[in-house]
Amino acid sequence: MYHKPYVILGILAFLALLAMPYWVTAGNIKYEDIHKELAKPKGVNCVENVKWMAANHMELLNKWREMAVRQGIRITHTETGTYNVSLTECWKCHDYNHFCKKCHEFMDVRPVCWECHYNPGMPFKTVHFK
Amino acid sequence: MTFMYIFYVLPYVAFAIFVVGTIYRILEWAKCAVPLKIPTTAGQQPAFKFVRRTWIDKIDSPSNKFWAFVRMLFEVFLFRSLFRNTKYYVEKAGKNADTRWLWLFAILFHYSLLIIVIRHLRFFTNPTPKFVSLLEYLDGVVGVAIVPPLLMSSVIALVALAFLWGRRIFLAKERCISLPSDHLILGFMAVILVSGMLMRYIVKIDLSYVKMFALSIITFHPPSPDVLNHLHWLFLIHFTFVCITIAYLPFSKVMHFAGVWFSPTRNMPNDNRMRRHVNPWDPNPEVPILARTGIVIDGMVFKTKKLDWDTYYEMYKDQLDEIAEKNYTLKPEL
Numbered sequence: 001m002y003h004k005p006y007v008i009l010g011i012l013a014f015l016a017l018l019a020m021p022y023w024v025t026a027g028n029i030k031y032e033d034i035h036k037e038l039a040k041p042k043g044v045n046c047v048e049n050v051k052w053m054a055a056n057h058m059e060l061l062n063k064w065r066e067m068a069v070r071q072g073i074r075i076t077h078t079e080t081g082t083y084n085v086s087l088t089e090c091w092k093c094h095d096y097n098h099f100c101k102k103c104h105e106f107m108d109v110r111p112v113c114w115e116c117h118y119n120p121g122m123p124f125k126t127v128h129f130k
Numbered sequence: 131m132t133f134m135y136i137f138y139v140l141p142y143v144a145f146a147i148f149v150v151g152t153i154y155r156i157l158e159w160a161k162c163a164v165p166l167k168i169p170t171t172a173g174q175q176p177a178f179k180f181v182r183r184t185w186i187d188k189i190d191s192p193s194n195k196f197w198a199f200v201r202m203l204f205e206v207f208l209f210r211s212l213f214r215n216t217k218y219y220v221e222k223a224g225k226n227a228d229t230r231w232l233w234l235f236a237i238l239f240h241y242s243l244l245i246i247v248i249r250h251l252r253f254f255t256n257p258t259p260k261f262v263s264l265l266e267y268l269d270g271v272v273g274v275a276i277v278p279p280l281l282m283s284s285v286i287a288l289v290a291l292a293f294l295w296g297r298r299i300f301l302a303k304e305r306c307i308s309l310p311s312d313h314l315i316l317g318f319m320a321v322i323l324v325s326g327m328l329m330r331y332i333v334k335i336d337l338s339y340v341k342m343f344a345l346s347i348i349t350f351h352p353p354s355p356d357v358l359n360h361l362h363w364l365f366l367i368h369f370t371f372v373c374i375t376i377a378y379l380p381f382s383k384v385m386h387f388a389g390v391w392f393s394p395t396r397n398m399p400n401d402n403r404m405r406r407h408v409n410p411w412d413p414n415p416e417v418p419i420l421a422r423t424g425i426v427i428d429g430m431v432f433k434t435k436k437l438d439w440d441t442y443y444e445m446y447k448d449q450l451d452e453i454a455e456k457n458y459t460l461k462p463e464l
Contacts, residue, residue: 001157001161002161002162002164004160007157007160011153014388021255024261028257029256029348031345031351032345034338034342035338055336055337062277107338110263110267
């Protein structure tokens, strides 16, 4: 083998790059079963089928936004019942900090919505539900 | 559904093939002697004091190890020699056409891929490091108008890939020098990119299980059957193609990521006139190589200059005998 020191250095650099997930976190990666940690929602059904909601809730909110703001539809009927077309509807059954935020932090998703919209995780109360 | 555990084993197999294969290829290259000094240069060498030599000349015609290293960095991070790409066939009245768009799309493609790979760290780390979130945020600032934000790196990668593949499909000369393996790796890239973007923007999938699956891979913590059963078919396609690609890398052209460091035309300082280059397998010739009748390698004598039939036959015995078996007459040309 020619230029042994360079070659060994190169191989080590290659292995170090591959191990990137470990050193960028200083070896601190923990396995977490997120679904066990989410707060239990109130009620029995979500707005739509739960499996569908887990994957599509952002699409639903997006659709609702358009319905409410552009078409003025403020009430919608789904298979599971009748709902107000509003972000605040979610807080009837869901906790913010221990449901939405928990999962979003786990997934590293940061919805921009809360720059304008209220959620119960905020320190001030604007909407009251029983 | 125990067969789903195939998907848990797959990445380990793919990575083992990738790591072992890559190191094997690197060692093979490291064993190759470079008998001659062959840097290609495009700049002014050190000469008389009054011959101007800028830092660009030092990079393009490095005269010592340090500048050769700088040139290597320019090659690896900026694709310096591709930037000099001008059309290699004469069409317009003997003038070279500027085809540096190849450089543009190549560099866009590689850097987008880098950003995409770093962004994927969000699935493999928990908690996610700040720089990964920041990178994803920056990647999405232009595309915030839609939910989820449109990430520029994937759009750019897709456009660049279309150009790089289109080049091999629509330009006659490039099509003619393209091998099936060139199309294969581009096809893998296309499947991975398109399936990934579909998952993000169109066919929505439950990402929380995907992250749990990814964490189970990286923490060597076998996933529960529940996690595996919740994986979406589109994710499985994306994931399988990534694994196949990773396992295929050591056998493919993509090995240029390691090979570029071994290219003698890039990594040798252009110091032929200052330092004697010693041929590694012929370190101390008493008689200059061209004046000798032969070179001894592994105990075999190879005649230099003019090959005679006996040496030629000795060198290619297997092939020549095979040809002879098929009733071709073989005779030395006189």
